[in-house]
Amino acid sequence: MNRREFTKAMLACGAAIPFGITRAAGQTRGGTLNTIIQPEPPVLVTALNQQQPTLTLGGKIYEGLLKYDADLKPMPGMAQSWEVSPDGLTYTFKLFPGITFHDGKPMTSEDVVFSCMKLLVETHPRARQNFSRVASAEAPDPLTVVFELKQPFAPFIGCFDCTSAPIVPKHIYDGTDYRKNPENDKAIGTGPFKLKEWVRGSHVHLVRHDGYYLKDEPYLDEIVYRVIPDAASRALALENGTVQLVQWSDVEFYDVQRFKAQKNLEFTTKGYEYFAPHQWLEMNNRIAPMNDKRFRQAVMHLIDREAFSKRVYFGNAKVATGPISSKTRFYDPNVKRYEFSVDKAKALLDDMGLKPGANGKRAEIKYIVPPYSESYQRAGEFFRQSFARVGIDLVLVGTDMAGWAEKVGNWDYEMTQNLLYQLGDPALGVARTYISSNIKKGILFSNTQGYSNPEVDKLFDEAAITLDAAKRQELYSKVQQILVEDVPVAWTLEIEYPIIYDKAFRNIVTTGIGSHETFGSVYKS
Amino acid sequence: MTPLGSAAAIGLQAISRIAQLVAVILVIATFNFVLVRAAPGDPAQVMAGQSGASDPKLLDDLRKEYGLDKPYFVQLVSHLGRIVRLDLGYSYRQRRPVVDLILERLPATLLLTVTAFCLALLIGTALGALAGLAAGSVLDTVFTVLSLVLYATPVFWLGLMLVLVFSVTLGWLPPFGYETINVQLSPIAHALDIMKHMIMPVTSLAAIYLAIYARLMRSSIIEVAQQDFIKTARAKGLSGTRIVVGHMLRNALVPVVTVAGMQAGALVGGAVVIETVFAWPGLGRLTFEALLQRDYPVLLGIFLILSIVVIVLNLLTDLVYRLIDPRMTTGAA
DSSP: OOTTSOOTTSSOOGGGSOTTTTOOTTOOOOOEEEEEOSSOOSOSOTTTOOOHHHHHHHTTTOOOSEEEOTTOOEEESSEEEEEEOTTSOEEEEEEOTTOBOTTSOBOOHHHHHHIIIIIHHHHOHHHHHHHTTEEEEEEEETTEEEEEESSOOGGGGGSOSTTTSOOOOHHHHTTSOGGGOGGGGGOOOOSSEEEEEEETTTEEEEEEOTTOSSTTOOOSSEEEEEOOOOHHHHHHHHHTTSOSEEOTTSSOHHHHHHHHTOTTEEEEOOSOTTTOOEEEEEEOTTSTTTTSHHHHHHHHHHSOHHHHHHHHSTTOEEEOOSSSOTTSTTOOOOSOOOOOOHHHHHHHHHHTTOOOOTTSOOEEEEEEOOOSOHHHHHHHHHHHHHHHTTTEEEEEEOOOHHHHHHHHHTTOOSEEEEEEOOTTSHHHHTHHHHOGGGOOTTOTTSSTTOOOOHHHHHHHHHHHHOOOHHHHHHHHHHHHHHHHHHOSEEEEEEEOOOEEEETTEEOSOOSTTGGGSOOTTOEEO | OOHHHHHHHHHHHHHHHHHHHHHHHHHHHHHHHHHHHHSSOOHHHHHHHHHTOOOHHHHHHHHHHHTTTSOHHHHHHHHHHHHHTTOOOBOTTTOSBHHHHHHHHHHHHHHHHHHHHHHHHHHHHHHHHHHHHTTTSHHHHHHHHHHHHHHHSOHHHHHHHHIIIIIIISOOSOOSSSSOTTOOOOHHHHHHHHHHHHHHHHHHHHHHHHHHHHHHHHHHHHHHHTSHHHHHHHHTTOOHHHIIIIIIIHHHHHHHHHHHHHHHHHHHHHHHHHHHHTTOOSHHHHHHHHHHHTOHHHHHHHHHHHHHHHHHHHHHHHHHHHHHOGGGSTTTO
16 A cells, blocks of 8 residues: 555544534624733744743744644644544645735745744754654645655644644745844734734734634734733733733732632633643752652652642642643553652651751752742742751752753752643653653753663653554553652642633633634634 | 133033043943853743753754854953944844834833932922921921831832722722723823823832932931021021022032932832833833843843943033032032
């Protein structure tokens, strides 16, 4: 059988999927959605910058070929259908006809090939990793794109949402210095909203793209993203109705509770399934006593993670059981559990010879407090108290973003807290933290703690190229068991960021990427 | 000394100070560069850190683009060379000329700080003078307590309380921003709209400075009132108004002008907090964000401008001294 003779058994085409799953009768045209963007993005082109606010805002301007539902199953994006060859090497996408960029030029398969194979591999680290697996990409006709992989890569179909592979206009970027292209200020995409005005430091004003290819969409006339740097002021803005939507960490966790009770507001933690923020206490495995597995296991025992969730995150988090989030594919709950037990922690520490000295102290460890929000400061305080119970002095060290990035990236730390996105598949968002080949000095979000286990490397590698889901589950279950035994990092919580919005707005959360989505189907009732 | 001779002396002093200014600016520019670069971290790491994904190519590309791959000394020389050419460089993060960014944010900050400064100076000195003239009275006690409270109130807290009362509870004033977004207004309506947005941030920023000037003016007035020349003026039979306006106020203003001159620069520091609380799109916030992002060109550009502003203000303060008190002009004493 020729590789191009596709079977219909693989992932189904978009026509079969009810695209309007989130639609309800009675959508109305018009209306303005005011929301928050914080911190202000440096640029709106998501192909050039992948900070969370850039993705939130740029998601309305730039689209990908696919979307993913809450179970992370692919849905049509700009591709109305797609097929995967049985050997998992050929991916063929059929685009919707009539897609245009905001400057009126048609979007074709040439733009997709250019974006994925030329621009994104230069500017987008995640996309670079994914598309470096492609042997060739072709555009046989304006509405067809064919990717040929060098070898099977199971999660490849999960690499086409608007944050992972945003499509940019070839006619604007080809042959230019992408980062310095003057058109970057115009942010020309295909999304349902286009940039009208960006008053830096104040707001970004998006208006509907009248040439949008999906009938009736977008429903809203405009979206205004307000830059409100102070967390208390952001909470006030939601409270008094200045903004009607907050997402991610726009409001601090201690404010979330009162908004849950505000009658005009809707609260949900859905829409983070793709990112599945996973948090842990990171320990530099190169340095004693963190280089001893028993110490790391003791850390798992000495943190009361239920209390940590309640007191620091006010219940907006779930206890993490291992390296894979329960929201992510191939999660296995049947792993060793580390219940909160100070006695067990002490026994492990005694066993490794880390006994209390004359002053009752076993060790002093420096903990760098990540500077990202007040919750991190509170988390540091919680950990300090937890470690004190077994006679370990955790010394909290403050720094700013640049200082934290440099210290952690260059392995110049003892302990800190970290949070990574799982990106829908362990091969995309989990393996990077544990595989030996990703121990890269100077690089954040790599295997910064320096954990190395050849068996883990082998299992992750094999699972990434295995197509059979059952076999993948088997491999990932095994890797989860090993990692939970080795405890390279002390997993703490699956953070459940809230999306809080005015009940007048509907379809705010329609996919697994939540507020990063295009908002074409959002309407005001 | 004749008035003409006095003016010439002031002019000579001004020229001498301007020559010093140029030298000082270059020294400051070098010092700023060294200081800013001494902080840990670099912009490429910060950007990668916020993206949640990083690899060696991204960091190499960004460092090359920013010129951070060149030796430190070459970067310093390049920085000073740009200043001589009056070029403030290019923002790493926003990928735009620094001068554009500063000019874009400067009007909002000037509007906020100059208004707050003028209000604080005028009201503060007036209240301080009244309190000083009525030293020991109930009025003086009320002013003193009030100014102490204002002085001790954190700027951000006052700002948030004003928002809570006047925006959330009463709904009288807009809580954030510089203007109403997304509406078409006539020029007059637009000006009124901006003024309405200014009320709370200006009040918050002015409060602490108002308290400082009031307290300073009060003690200065009390001190001047006990001077011999005031007694002489009274003995000469001058009217109370003439003594106060012509003798007391003029002399009492000297320390206030000194402090005001020094604090004009510090106002920008206060503006960082107020601009953050009120989402005011000004220079203070740009500075703070550039610091967090290690956006060196923006930071150095702002520091340079602020240094120049402070130097010029000190120069003006010196000149104002001489206008207030001719004895301070060289050779006049």
